[in-house]
Amino acid sequence: MKRIIAILVASLTGLTVLAGYFFQAQLANLTGLLIEWGILLIGLAGVIGIGYLLKMHLVRVAHWQKGSLLSLIVLVAFLVTVGIGFFLPSESAFFRNWVLNIQIPVETSLLAILAVTMLFASLRIIRTRGWTLMSASFLISALISLILNLHYLNPAIGTAGAEWLEFVRRLPLAGLRGILIGIALGGLIVGLRVLLGMDRPYEDGP
Amino acid sequence: MTWTEIGWVIIGLAVVLLLFFSLLFSQRGRYAVRVNPAVNAFVKQRVRSLEGGKQSQVALGDRFWSRAYPALGLHALSVSASLEETDLGAQETQVFAAGTGELALFARQILCGTYQGGYSSALNLILTGPTPYSFLAGFLGEMGLHSTGSVGLFGHYGPTGALILEAAQMKGGHPFAAAGSISAQAALFLTTRDLLIGEEIFLLPGLMDRSPSLQAAWISEDILRVLLITLLVVAAGLTLAGVL
Secondary structure, eight states: OHHHHHHHHHHHHHHHHHHHHHSHHHHHHHHHHHHHHHHHHHHHHHHHHHHHHHHHHHHHHHTTOTTHHHHHHHHHHHHHHHHHHHHSOTTOHHHHHHHHHHHHHHHHHHHHHHHHHHHHHHHTHHHHHOSOHHHHHHHHHHHHHHHHHTTOOOOOTTSHHHHHHHHHHHHHHHHHHHHHHHHHHHHHHHHHHHHTTSSOTTSOOO | OOHHHHHHHHHHHHHHHHHHHHHHHHHSOOOOOOOOHHHHHHHHHHHHHHHTTOEEEEEOOSOSOOSSSTTHHHHHHHHHHHHOOOSHHHHHTEEEEESSHHHHHHHHHHHHSOSTTOOOTTOEEEEOOSSHHHHHHHHHHHHHHSOEEEEEEEEEOOTTHHHHHHHHHHTTOEEEEEEEOHHHHHHHHHHOSSBOOTTHHHHHHHHHOOOHHHHHHHHHHHHHHHHHHHHHHHHHHHHHHTOO
16 A cells, blocks of 8 residues: 555656646646655755765764774864854855865866876777777767867868868767767656656665 | 647657556567676676675765756666665675765665665665765765775766776776766766766666566667657758758
């Protein structure tokens, strides 16, 4: 019985929200309410998730396990941020500066590491994937794209050269759309499987 | 025909196909699922990791829902159920990591059984950070603490997901990815050979568990894909001919 109720609630809620996309005028109030409930539940789940995070680091520090120093730093940073956040509003310039002046440099340095990693990974692609049609196409297209985007080739507008360049520049977009259509189809099937009760991630575990 | 009506037709057709093939495959007949070497390699490496006492790490994504890729979070949860090891010894060397509270909570509920029934103490499900960057930093930190076996990326990521796989390779682990977004897939392509792209990502549960309903999902997706390709080619031809 519990199982059937769970499937019914999930399916009806999902189908109502889905129908809301097509009948916006008629179902706007109902779908709005359902989405607000969903956001509330996700917010609550987020708080529980933070609880997991704290518990993991607290246990590690309490037992002085490997990595406990890093856990201690996480806990201190978390408590200080939450503590200040309770007393100061989120619009406070001091609070925003305090958080952002740490967060942005850290995130930027991660992006810098990513840029270097990508560069080395591009150079190593043949070793990673071998000489395949895919890897060779990737290398050649990356090289062509790089040359085109340097804007050294500037044929006059309206000439065959300009049209050819425009065509080559638009080729990656065609590939991108192909992948996005595939992802959308996959997403549609996953969503429908949940709505039809074939896949039940909300149900008790096996 | 408006775009809304086209949307209804595609969704309706998908529903009909799913129901029809689920019913058909539950009684008789099977759909010959394609063999994917990347998935086979991942499954083998997972077994090797668990047997060798190395950690098998499964990352479920840095967010549960995104507007551009709404189903990736659900997909990660679906995969986590397929990857769950029920053996207690294996559970201890297997780590599931989530990047948001709701993803961690839902995954925990799936992996451990009922919420009311309490959690399994053997299950290693961690929230390494509640934002994409903190998730990444936390996950990399966790990898540094243990000997890494296989590392699987599922769900939603940005291009920073490539850093996880790069770190896994440097630690001698076996990286595998069935994750989005588009930018992540481009970055992951450079760092691992075992990568699923586009719609292949969503076919993964069907490769690991060949149940009739998952096979129905496979064939429905294949039919819709062929149909869409045909329509696109025909529409392009008609546009060139000046009919459309």
